[in-house]
Amino acid sequence: MKERYSRQMLFRPIGEEGQLKLQGSSVCIIGMGALGTVLANHMVRAGVGFVRMVDRDYVEASNLQRQLLYDEDDVRQGYPKVIAAQKKLNRINSDVRIDARVMDVTAHTIGPLLEDIDLVLDGTDNFQTRFLLNDACFQRGIPFIYGGAVSSRGMSAVLVPGATPCFRCFVPSGDSSGQTCDMIGVISPIVDIVASFQAVEALKFLVGDHEARRDSLLSIDAWGNRLFEMKLGAPREDCPCCQLKQYPALQTEGDEALALCGRETVQFASKGPLDLSAWEQRLKPVAASLLLNAYLLRAELGDGEKLVLFPDGRVLVQGTDDLTRAKVIYDRYIGS
The missing domain is CATH 3.40.50.720 (NAD(P)-binding Rossmann-like Domain)
Incomplete structure (x- = not known):
């Protein structure tokens, strides 16, 4: 010491x-x-x-x-x-x-x-x-x-x-x-x-x-x-x-979808744990590129839009701060 x-x-x-x-x-x-x-x-x-x-x-x-x-x-x-x-x-x-x-x-x-x-x-x-x-x-x-x-x-x-x-x-x-x-x-x-x-x-x-x-x-x-x-x-x-x-x-109850200020990112609250390896296989046919590590899965969707999935169930939709557009992307790929 x-x-x-x-x-x-x-x-x-x-x-x-x-x-x-x-x-x-x-x-x-x-x-x-x-x-x-x-x-x-x-x-x-x-x-x-x-x-x-x-x-x-x-x-x-x-x-x-x-x-x-x-x-x-x-x-x-x-x-x-x-x-x-x-x-x-x-x-x-x-x-x-x-x-x-x-x-x-x-x-x-x-x-x-x-x-x-x-x-x-x-x-x-x-x-x-x-x-x-x-x-x-x-x-x-x-x-x-x-x-x-x-x-x-x-x-x-x-x-x-x-x-x-x-x-x-x-x-x-x-x-x-x-x-x-x-x-x-x-x-x-x-x-x-x-x-x-x-x-x-x-x-x-x-x-x-x-x-x-x-x-x-x-x-x-x-x-x-x-x-x-x-x-x-x-x-x-x-x-x-x-x-x-x-x-x-x-x-205060947390919002299901929250636009992160100035980030062109909308965070969706956890609806339960996510198996990132399983989601890698599900997103592979629709993603331009994928990055998987022990902590997150990032999927490039094209047009600057991305999905980032975490094991705790949180999902980031990146490339937009419009809640309506983000929810369309979330529902399309992750499900409501």
Whole structure:
């Protein structure tokens, strides 16, 4: 331990005692895209004992510009993001236990993901999942470190049940239709900056240095050379999460078909497990090309449209964000 973490332990706020605390800690990273890969890299290299990573997607070429754990071979192999990340992180620090979950995070699945977890790190790219994380964490009393990045701008805040407002207090659900990186782009440095601020706050919390916790919403524009902090203040008295304890995101039924923002992708919820080998044979006569691995089956249908099937029963229809068109494709090849 002393050799691997020697420079980190020389940092007085961590020291040997703090390092032992890190090794006994557990974190859950939801979303293994741009933010998530930086977060996972920092947590594993710092020696956090247990790291759970959750993501529903697989590696594509457009990810490589900013999602730092992935490479061209991951694209060719069609690896799910968490699997590609796990393979690399295991080579970085074999002492850390890494739990990789290829799955969608919903009101029905989030509970078990947070069991025995000390801290949740936000690597998501959409408000729907972020509200779900917020509500689940505040219901269970688990701190939640928010982060978001788009264009050259980013934000971050540390949200602690009983000590700070929750995410809904400063971003009401009605204000959640903002710009995304799929709409206006994003540069990699702002992702690194935001995720690194999140990682620093995670280390503070895990070693128990609560007095050093940042109590503000941090806003950065890396291209415009601006940094702004806004005090979190008191919770909203009418907040349905941290004050009224209603946790609306946990009461919402998941949509059968969900358009993923800016991705030209529609996700269909699981209707039961899928035998990928059997589906490979069924789709072979109609597919221009097929890619099968242990984690997914991808079928190229022509005209830029694809089907991606997962063992848990989820199906992605890619090449359109029109729900009607996606359902036609789903019903034609998978069945209603």
